[in-house]
Amino acid sequence: MSWEDIFPVLNEEMVERYRNEATDAERVLLGIHFEVERVVNRQQTGHLASTSLFWKPAWLRDPDYPPPTRDLMQDPKRDGLVSRIANPWEHYVEPLLRAAVDLGKSRPDVVVRVHLAHDLAFAMEELVAAGCEVYLMKSSSLRASPGTMWRFLPMESGGLVTVFDADLAGDLAANIERTEVMAEGGLKFWRMPYHPGPGEVDHGNPGHYRSVNASRIGSSLQLPVQLLAEALLWNLEKGHLGNECTVGGRKIPYAGGNWPDYCFDEYFLNTAIFPRAAKEGILTMLSRRDTSQSYWFALDIEHCMKANPAAEIIHWGQPWRNDVPKFSWSPEEVAGIVENLREEGSPLISVCVALKNRSRVPSEAGILELFPNCVRALARLHEAIGPIELVVADFHSDDWPLEEWLEKEAGAMAVHRLEIDGPFSRGRGMNAAVEAARSSQVLIYDADMLMDETAFISGLSIMAEGKVATAFFPMIQNLDPRGKADDWYEASLGMVFLSKETFVDAGGLPEFQNWGGDDEILYEEVAKISRVERFKLLGLDHQWHPVSCRHQYYRGESHEDFRQYRAQRGRDPGTDLH
Amino acid sequence: MSWTEIFPIFDDDMLERYQMEASEREKTAMADHFAVEGIYNEKKVGHVVATSLFWKPACLGEVDFPTPSKAVMENPGKHGLSSRFKNPWKHYVEPVFEATRHLATIRPDLVYRVYLANDLSFLIPELVEVGCEVYLMKSSSLLHNPGAMWRFLAMEEEGLVTMSDSDRAGEMLHDIERTELVAEGGLGFWRRPYRWGTSECKDLGSPGGYHPYDAAVMGSAKPFPMRLLCESFIWSCQKGILKNECRIGDRRVPIPGSEWPGFGFDEWFLNAAFHPRAAFEGVMTFVNWRATDLNQWFALDIEYCTWANPKSEIMFWGDPNEIPGEDSNPVSVNPNKLD
Numbered sequence: 076m077s078w079e080d081i082f083p084v085l086n087e088e089m090v091e092r093y094r095n096e097a098t099d100a101e102r103v104l105l106g107i108h109f110e111v112e113r114v115v116n117r118q119q120t121g122h123l124a125s126t127s128l129f130w131k132p133a134w135l136r137d138p139d140y141p142p143p144t145r146d147l148m149q150d151p152k153r154d155g156l157v158s159r160i161a162n163p164w165e166h167y168v169e170p171l172l173r174a175a176v177d178l179g180k181s182r183p184d185v186v187v188r189v190h191l192a193h194d195l196a197f198a199m200e201e202l203v204a205a206g207c208e209v210y211l212m213k214s215s216s217l218r219a220s221p222g223t224m225w226r227f228l229p230m231e232s233g234g235l236v237t238v239f240d241a242d243l244a245g246d247l248a249a250n251i252e253r254t255e256v257m258a259e260g261g262l263k264f265w266r267m268p269y270h271p272g273p274g275e276v277d278h279g280n281p282g283h284y285r286s287v288n289a290s291r292i293g294s295s296l297q298l299p300v301q302l303l304a305e306a307l308l309w310n311l312e313k314g315h316l317g318n319e320c321t322v323g324g325r326k327i328p329y330a331g332g333n334w335p336d337y338c339f340d341e342y343f344l345n346t347a348i349f350p351r352a353a354k355e356g357i358l359t360m361l362s363r364r365d366t367s368q369s370y371w372f373a374l375d376i377e378h379c380m381k382a383n384p385a386a387e388i389i390h391w392g393q394p395w396r397n398d399v400p401k402f403s404w405s406p407e408e409v410a411g412i413v414e415n416l417r418e419e420g421s422p423l424i425s426v427c428v429a430l431k432n433r434s435r436v437p438s439e440a441g442i443l444e445l446f447p448n449c450v451r452a453l454a455r456l457h458e459a460i461g462p463i464e465l466v467v468a469d470f471h472s473d474d475w476p477l478e479e480w481l482e483k484e485a486g487a488m489a490v491h492r493l494e495i496d497g498p499f500s501r502g503r504g505m506n507a508a509v510e511a512a513r514s515s516q517v518l519i520y521d522a523d524m525l526m527d528e529t530a531f532i533s534g535l536s537i538m539a540e541g542k543v544a545t546a547f548f549p550m551i552q553n554l555d556p557r558g559k560a561d562d563w564y565e566a567s568l569g570m571v572f573l574s575k576e577t578f579v580d581a582g583g584l585p586e587f588q589n590w591g592g593d594d595e596i597l598y599e600e601v602a603k604i605s606r607v608e609r610f611k612l613l614g615l616d617h618q619w620h621p622v623s624c625r626h627q628y629y630r631g632e633s634h635e636d637f638r639q640y641r642a643q644r645g646r647d648p649g650t651d652l653h
Numbered sequence: 654m655s656w657t658e659i660f661p662i663f664d665d666d667m668l669e670r671y672q673m674e675a676s677e678r679e680k681t682a683m684a685d686h687f688a689v690e691g692i693y694n695e696k697k698v699g700h701v702v703a704t705s706l707f708w709k710p711a712c713l714g715e716v717d718f719p720t721p722s723k724a725v726m727e728n729p730g731k732h733g734l735s736s737r738f739k740n741p742w743k744h745y746v747e748p749v750f751e752a753t754r755h756l757a758t759i760r761p762d763l764v765y766r767v768y769l770a771n772d773l774s775f776l777i778p779e780l781v782e783v784g785c786e787v788y789l790m791k792s793s794s795l796l797h798n799p800g801a802m803w804r805f806l807a808m809e810e811e812g813l814v815t816m817s818d819s820d821r822a823g824e825m826l827h828d829i830e831r832t833e834l835v836a837e838g839g840l841g842f843w844r845r846p847y848r849w850g851t852s853e854c855k856d857l858g859s860p861g862g863y864h865p866y867d868a869a870v871m872g873s874a875k876p877f878p879m880r881l882l883c884e885s886f887i888w889s890c891q892k893g894i895l896k897n898e899c900r901i902g903d904r905r906v907p908i909p910g911s912e913w914p915g916f917g918f919d920e921w922f923l924n925a926a927f928h929p930r931a932a933f934e935g936v937m938t939f940v941n942w943r944a945t946d947l948n949q950w951f952a953l954d955i956e957y958c959t960w961a962n963p964k965s966e967i968m969f970w971g972d973p974n975e976i977p978g979e980d981s982n983p984v985s986v987n988p989n990k991l992d
Contacts, residue, residue: 076966076967076968076969279942279943279945279975279976280976281976322942322973322976323973324973325973325974325976327976361949363858363901363902364857364858365858365949366857366858366948366949368948368949368952369945369947369948370940370944370947370951370967370969372949372952373940373947373951373952373954373955373967374955374967375952376952376953376955376956376959377955377959377965377966377967380955380956380959380960380963381959381963384959384960384963386956387655387956388655388952388953388956390659390901390902392902393902394858394901394902394904394906395853395857395858395859565851565853566851609857
């Protein structure tokens, strides 16, 4: 079985059919997507940094924008437009201008070529002033394509080309060096494959595998890019080529294979460029922290090696961290983090707990006040850092009824207590607690946990940083019966800092009626839709208690529902049990 | 970057050091782990299904079991022993009897060979009676090893070898056919890689838990000097000549299951000593559609195998409907209209 058995490939026969069978009208219709109206500030160079600049909705289903202006691009919302980015001018154009100026100083031998949408011609002057060579296109793009594909056109020349995204122009210098390393090593193409989502998310779905990330490519290939693009579109329309993967008798859609939608450029790369580049020799750049790869990546590598044995994987970047990072937050930093998360009239975060009888747990070491200790620690955080809401889903605890002590121990911290009927289910309780939470940020928390200020701020900081939503699944430290730090519970996924929206979009926790696995499923579902951070968090401690009390109020055997859940979805939970 | 830069390799220099530097006493000690005391019901066939049969605690630090008997193995708990299985006799021994009887019916051209721990010699009559070829070892194994490695000795001989765990004996037919397929295709070996599920391996991507070979799910079509490799490998590990850690950037990460003679050492041997050599003979890699644990280290492994022998190949198997993905039939509406 080979790559070509599974993934769609635009082969030479299809290109020939386009040459021989397409009508002149069809060629004109296709050619117009890639034609250049004029070139401004043309420059001679051996190394081009190539990008596209256009402003269109990503999907054909979305209504088109009006003719763009700088004002409109700086605040599309003001004009009632829906844009992924609040200020596209700042997001796309300004980084490009800065990078072009910087590159002009540090690498005057490299030319930044911008393939500019026709309706953005007003940006020409600034681009030229920054030192860019500008190819003004006849088209303004339809949606994400053909605009995203224009930047591949310099690969027709056979010179060095580094392709980049305008909003990732800050990484350009490093990518230029990669192209040069590749060329020195005698290879013709470098790329970064990816599979959306970390861990084992959707690993088996070939429709999500990307052999090439369109914004991170370098090449010294000489390929008829425009001909290949036209031939691909024509063959797709004629039904000679599908936009699906073939696995046995099963067809699986290739995500992004719809013209002219978002990611069609990567479908083009996967289908038309990658098979040809493989013959010339591919250098694969892989992050040392990339845990998203699957057996499709291995099949890709097998294909590359068979096509050209000089092909090679190079790992880059720092490996994952399994150290215990030590954080120290100044008052100003804490204030900044809190300010970033603060919402008028809402608590900073809602800490959600589901429990039954965790207030007075009998043990060989005496009675353990697990949940009261937990509440006291949270009340201290509330006093020191900001308004916390504690939402407790209680399955009618009777060891020390919550109404007898909870309000008092919580002090000024807001407490929302829910009485839940029926047998204990952590998932059912937690889903109810999150639904009742008033903050947009929630902490999925267990009744036997303790947390200090540094750990709490560190958790908040991860939620507050960056533009992309991040969920934090910290690893926790066990305490021994005397309350001293013991081992790390590396497998723990039970405590989570995340947005309420992410929790809901991930489907919440499965409502198992026995212990184990619900947190693992939440982790997998969250990872599909959000960035995930995970490391050992000093100061987030699990209080010791007899193991037997884990299962005390559950029905059935440990992991019974989890195994059934997995079995229904065709995954073998025994894979890891060697 | 290649496999050999990240994963430790037991190279030819290390092997030569064993030959040149190990004392006679050390060599005798190593050889004793793999010495055969006697062969019962010897058969000359072209295809051997090989397994080891011993009963020892799996891991370092565990208390050794007393001399085994059928009664103790049927209920170790009754004798105050802690064992992974309630009834090791039923789990390990009975499947061998059943599988051998079954194989004798459907594939009389094969032999089921048992490398038997010395302290289980009381099983010889029953094993011979059902048709097994029995290699009685001088050793009773220490822990999980060397017992788990004995079965590799079958690969010393010309002919086909399919590896088995005694508790997988009933599932052998497909594995036997895989070995024959590999031989027909001119490749040397087949295997099924997998990854251990520790948090560091699973969530963070440590290479330490990646296993290019599952010791019980593999086959061989070419002879290999396994005895020498096993002996020299153990000696090199004990001398600290071979480090049991992966190198990734400036990090050193541990390899779980690489402590002699604990659980997993047999696969650590396959990983570091056998795989780097076997790759040059051509390897067929079987991957089930549900094998979601195969990550970037599997790809590096495939790069190495395909580089070492371009005939090497991945073979997917299983039901494609088990692949996670959107349910779809061939697309009936073409969304790619040019207009």
